[in-house]
Amino acid sequence: MSVNPEKTLQSERFVQALHTLDQAQPFVKQLYQNNFFQEASRLMDSMDGMQMLYQYADQFDQAGVFEGGPWEDPSKLQPNLVNGSLRVDGLESVVTILSELRMLSIAKERQQHEKVTTTMAKKYLYEVMALNLDFIFPEETEQARIEQGKETERAQRLFQVIVDELSLKAISRTLIQEIKRLSIQRPIMVNRIHLMIHKGEQLLHTDVDEQDREELQQFHGAISRLTPLSQTHSEFPAYRSQLKTLSETELRQEAEAFSESMRETGLVSPYHAILVRYLNRFKPEMLPEALKLNNKGTANFEEHRPLIQELIKVAIHPPTSQSLYGLARMLERGVLSHFPVIPSLRRLIELDLQPDVRKTLLEAFPDTDGLTANDILVAGILSVLGQPLGIGQGLNPTCQSARALSLWSIHAPGHLLHLIARAARDGDIDLTFEGDRIHSRFLPGGLTPELHKELDPVSLVLVPHLDRIYAEMIRRVQFRLDDPHKWVNPAFYGEWIPRGFTKVFDHFTGNVTDFSPFVRLFYATHHPEYNEGYELIYPNPVGICVTTVHGKMLGFHAVSIQRIKKDPDGEYRIYFYNPNNDSSQNWGQGIEPAVQGHGEVEGESSLPFHEFVSRLYAFHYNPYEQGDAFAVEDSIVEKVEELARNSWGQEYHWTGKNTLG
């Protein structure tokens, strides 16, 4: 074997840099980290080098490779950020690779970590692998080859090492679970699910379990060529002209296959849209079957048939096929029975749009020929009216606006459609706050320029306006002696929000103050056993502390309580809407919001009552509808407080009346 002197020199320099870093005191690690990263990044340029890095990975934590940086605590790392980090030209991708190798050495029991067990490390890496199939199975097209930089090549090497050490089989399960976990919540935006299904397609060519293969194929079919006919005639025009040759029975079979799949997965194939358009023209009486409508939906369809046929003509196209699910759900929700909805929908079909609105909408569907911005907007409205809990904030910090859209879609569709028309046609909306009209058009700021555009059409049009108005309302009351949300929420969301408001943090000190009265008040106003039986009528926008899988404070978040009821097992649960569309995160301490299996409706998450309260920090209540706070047993309050204190509560001082001192 010949020894490459240059490579030997590189390895020596790396080992020396690691040694120097290791010898440094913790407070000066950063003086030596850069040089270590430089040497490490050179090794990443060859497969041997990547292997060598893995050989030393069990020493990284000890040496202080991650000291003082965002990768320091591996228990806080999030699998879904890895793909983005690996693509960054610069230090971020280098440190990410080192961090993944560290995780691998924990998973392979080459080192022990006080916060991350072998099992946790494996689970983390399986998720990372599932989310990075594009690096595991690189596309071998010319275009991919030209576009990829050294970061891509390094990431591919990293995953070669990981795949060698861990099995590929394990990730097909993770991927399927991830697809199911997201699709079960029936989000409007399905890009992420589509992406995972496409990645999963590549696993079909490896030796995955038979059951996994079937499930992957089922999902793949749901968004593409599900039926034999669509497989043999995969060009859209060919498929459409082939439909003409089918007998009624065959058409019925085709419709059944697609509608079954849509109801099963919440995903819609573009061929399904072609079929529906065809039926709409030639066999409209078959549409309820093609959407698999329930009785209520069918009745609604029959009642408003001309309008629905018009809506299909305008809004349902292969690129907007996903709105078919929204249409079906809208009919089943009976939204068209709200008096203002029908004329408002008609108005939107022909509305003159602002040029920038038109541009935004068309840019959201780049691969379409002949679709108008109005078509896209109406398709988006069908989704929002059909899936009020499927509205998501995307990657924007606009949970407030998403909650508002969701609430209006359920309780005030007329108001919502009015706002959409105002924004799309006038470039302005206005809401009243303490007697003043606040016009979004005159307001600076908000998130408009930086709005992340992966959003449904309605959010794209409305969120920039809503966000500016919300910020303006907050600004106007920010120096009052209590939390601004107390005044802003009822004005922003509307009269449905009760005027009573309380939170656990003292407004001036930021300390957790009087936690036990807070818990008692929530029970006395919300828990059916303590609140004299008042039912929750409208969603209640509340603030929660989101925690990591280890119960550590992650940040504040806004969700809406939708319902409070006994679940099928007789336990009281809080059913809530989480605008981040990723509701089944693990919050630590065994608290894991469920999205199915406990009586949830589509898009809802749920937690046992006390577990939810342990993460709650602010809520609205109706002072005229409360029971006796003193009736709440001490043991319940203690249980909630213990969960809160041992999780997010660790970040704060606790003062005032608390059960545990």
Add this chain to the structure above:
Amino acid sequence: MGAQDTQKRIALIGWSLPIMEAADRLNRPFVVVGMPNCQDYAKKYDLPFVSWDFEKMNKQTEMEDRLKHAEELYYRLKDYGAEHAIPLFEETVEWAGALNALFKENPRHFYHSLLFRHKARMKRRALIGGLKVGVFEEGKNKNDVKRFFKSINDACLKIDNKDYEPVHIKAFDRAGAAGHRLIRSEEDIEKKLTDHNFPCLMESHLDGTEVSCEVFIRNGKILFLNITEYVVFGYSMMAPPSPEIEKKRPQIREACQQLIDAFDIDCGVIHPEFFLAEDGRINFGEVAFRVPGGHIYELIQRTYGFNAFEGHLLCCDPNTTDEELHDFFPDETKPKGHAGSLLVYPRVKYIQGLNIPETLENHPGYDRHNMFTPVERKVPDREGYGNHHGTVFFYHEDSEHVRQPLQDFVEHDFYI
């Protein structure tokens, strides 16, 4: 800490991790005075820390008044048992002087520190001490500059307006090249100067090769002298210098000693700059009393094999014993090789990526660099030489393998 608590603590004026590391390695108890934004870091690692907003204080107070304003800081440091202050950056020199004046109950320490913070005062002192300096004056406005420019050119008999003798305009109290303007003509005075440049030092041009010295001093004598050659002024430097300059070490050493005597320096490290003229004259440029920039201490460590930050502390700390200094410094005439640093500034407004040429990485003198494509792609406007974005290090036994690339790669765009 235990036994160390009985030792006297030194106050490090300015946030510098390498100096803190040196203090830690030397087992010297210390307290750091740094900007408020360092507080969290200090707390995380349990470093004794006093927060002091130099930027704000320097804006609010005149240089001469800082003795008075240092009292609060003095009391806070006393609580830590500090007895001596060591300045680490240009902007902290007079604060350290003020603190030492209070520690030692002798205002002279403060006024002595001002010699390093006022370029005219500095030159005058050097002139009195017999060093060779250019002709200089203090200027208050553009008219002063015009008059000075004319008088210099009159004296040099440059009366036709083609080949004027240039003059330099410098801020009294700023490090490096900040506020430095070269005036070559009357138009330059209008073009290059604004009210912000005044008051200033006006100085005739000194010809010659520029070097800096890092002079480690104890009891008024030189323990170790490093000479750094400025290969391309403001961009690249090498230590020890090329053989032609090295030949003049005895004369340079003499000039340094003269400077020490002139400034009456007992202990510490000075960082003077000299111009070596072809006729053998050594002209004094300026002198600083702090840790030098441009990675010079790293170059010293690379080639002489000792930690210059530790050397700095040992020379500055009045409690250092003779045993500690014994054998600490190596023979200054026996370096292992030549070490160089090239400071890299982006010449683009927005950085797309890095461009490290293969000819650099394959160069025999190449050692390493510390550049990654930065997170912040927008390049801030800079004043003087400002902060460099990255550094390339060179090392070789043969000075030409270091000096040549230091010259050549100044032109290269590492950030594109």
